[in-house]
Amino acid sequence: MDRLMSDEAMDRILIIDDDEINRELLDNIFSAYYLIDKAENGKIGIDRIEADPDRYSAVLLDAMMPVMDGLEVLRRMEKDGLRNVIPVFLITAEASTDVTREAYELGVMDVILKPVVPYLVLKRVNSIVELFRARKRLRSRVRMQESELIKRARRIAELNRGMITALAAAIEFRNGESGEHVSRIHDITEIILRNTKLGDGLTEEEIMNISLASIMHDVGKIAIPDYILSKPGRLTSEEYDIMKTHTTKGAQLLETIHELRGSEVYSYACDIARHHHERWDGRGYPDGLKGDEISIWAQIVSLADVYDALSCKRVYKDAFPREKVISMIRNGECGTFNPQLLQCFFSVEDKLSRMYEN
Amino acid sequence: MDKQRSEMLYESGVDVNDALARFMGNEALLEKFLLKFCSDKNYSELKDAALRRDVDGMIRTSHSLKGMCGNLSMPKLFGLFTDQLTALRSGKTEDALRLMPQISEEYDKVVKSIKKS
Known part of the structure; x- marks a missing residue:
């Protein structure tokens, strides 16, 4: 993968899971493509996210954890205005429960079933991260073009005023x-x-x-x-x-x-x-x-x-x-x-x- | 991992190929967690909780064990813990307790084969 070239070009993901095997499994799956941070429960996880939201391209979030569970992390992210800013994937053993439904309502991108199937979780996460990256690129390009257009419009307006004033002033001189x-x-x-x-x-x-x-x-x-x-x-x-x-x-x-x-x-x-x-x-x-x-x-x-x-x-x-x-x-x-x-x-x-x- | 060990593990209830796929072919990591599984405290805590009929304690430990067995591809144990958890969560504590001998039997079998080298 071309993204392996340098640290700077690599995205970073955060794995929040209380279970060590899960953390290591996900790390083992993603470490070839991403830099990895890990947190043992929701509290540690949200603290890391809040400390530097721009650091993460995606969050893999376990649903059931002691201290602070996955839903609570999602609620905090929602409150912080981070929903749809960082894509979150809920990792859970049970697919169709109230927890999953609420998680979707709180903006998770996808639900990944445990035990994880590596190529599947990798594919899903990569797609969404790529989507977010493209969206971000597009947004910044549009912003740049907008400010360029505004600058140009202002320049034209100034030129107009200048020419009109010159015409009127020429007449005044008489x-x-x-x-x-x-x-x-x-x-x-x-x-x-x-x-x-x-x-x-x-x-x-x-x-x-x-x-x-x-x-x-x-x-x-x-x-x-x-x-x-x-x-x-x-x-x-x-x-x-x-x-x-x-x-x-x-x-x-x-x-x-x-x-x-x-x-x-x-x-x-x-x-x-x-x-x-x-x-x-x-x-x-x-x-x-x-x-x-x-x-x-x-x-x-x-x-x-x-x-x-x-x-x-x-x-x-x-x-x-x-x-x-x-x-x-x-x-x-x-x-x-x-x-x-x-x-x-x-x-x-x-x-x-x-x-x-x- | 040699064929003999792989076959022995398979017979005792560890689907090694399936587990290795999950570990992206990383045998060392799989072995590390198989050993961790043997020394993990959740199993003894589940037995204690069952003796005390401590439902919350059983849910917590059975849930952790189910997760581990899933990740380590132990289909039998995974199925047993899944059933136990379902029973516990729907208030059928007796059903959950009745599964304990079978769980112990499967658990001992798996641990024994992992520890044999």
């Missing part, structure tokens, strides 16, 4: 802002969804997708001429009309990205790009949606956008102090918002304000 604005919108959206009831019913994945989609809310600005986008003063009404088209143009742009259409992020991204300037009172653009007609994520990004614009310096304004930002939002100076949204927003505003501390 009106003299760094890419930090889109990153903050992402974080504000995520914080609100994660920490308030507005995120109730959303899965972890949906929250991640919505936050990713929020990064793309202003992609339509790529279609707005520089002189409007970077104008420090007030826009004329014609200019403002053009400016407003960044919502519809953003949604159109996203529709043309074939790869995005197949992704979970797509519908959120289009919705947010098109509707992040709608207003709760119906006076927003481009569709004049009102109240709950506006999705909650579009509402969140809308408020996040206002909050971030007020808290930072822009071409047309300086940064406002925190108190002023809060009071302007609360008093409706920057648009009307869903009261429930405002309540949730203020409950996490303390956390959000820390993004602007530097």
Whole structure:
């Protein structure tokens, strides 16, 4: 047998039997194929198993023993969570008794009749040990593949976010802002969804997708001429009309990205790009949606956008102090918002304000 | 093991070939346990227990002897201890006690032939 090659490659079995002849017989049968430990009763046996369960590939267990019998050993193994971890073979003189039935119920793999027939017991034990070994190998391979897949998926998600952020940041640069604005919108959206009831019913994945989609809310600005986008003063009404088209143009742009259409992020991204300037009172653009007609994520990004614009310096304004930002939002100076949204927003505003501390 | 000893053992009630198969052909190990069987205390303890009509003591020793006779391929003794154990466990103590002379006869025969070398 090839398994005879080295100690390391050899499995070890534990023989628990009070009868010396039985122990020696089994030892004599198995010692060519396995390393052997022996115990003279159930108590000594279970102590050895509990001390190092990984040590044994199988346990040969006598049913009737003084101090602690076979069933008691099985019950202890069950309690230790070792059932089906180490295969146990019950060695007994009587096949069809309550003891055998209970032993099967406690998870023994097979019952071996005494006096033992060597080739039979050897064959049965080998088969089961091989089965357990194959199962263990398979399990560890699956675990390895799983963690590899998770790592790869995470890598792809990071890459996606990176590319989307790069695109959005490139657009931001045109009106003299760094890419930090889109990153903050992402974080504000995520914080609100994660920490308030507005995120109730959303899965972890949906929250991640919505936050990713929020990064793309202003992609339509790529279609707005520089002189409007970077104008420090007030826009004329014609200019403002053009400016407003960044919502519809953003949604159109996203529709043309074939790869995005197949992704979970797509519908959120289009919705947010098109509707992040709608207003709760119906006076927003481009569709004049009102109240709950506006999705909650579009509402969140809308408020996040206002909050971030007020808290930072822009071409047309300086940064406002925190108190002023809060009071302007609360008093409706920057648009009307869903009261429930405002309540949730203020409950996490303390956390959000820390993004602007530097 | 020479043929003569093997035949003598067989006649006295030890199925040597069957036993050797169980011991994977390991004659030394078989001889070791045949000798151990002769000096094993269970037999004298069974006789004492029978005199005292100690049922628990009889069950314990008869069970051990049955196991040994099974492993050492002594079909007659194995059968006798099996019957005795069944009787004891179903409360038929008299039946179990009645088997004692026959058990002793077979036991002495086997031990005598094992000890002869």
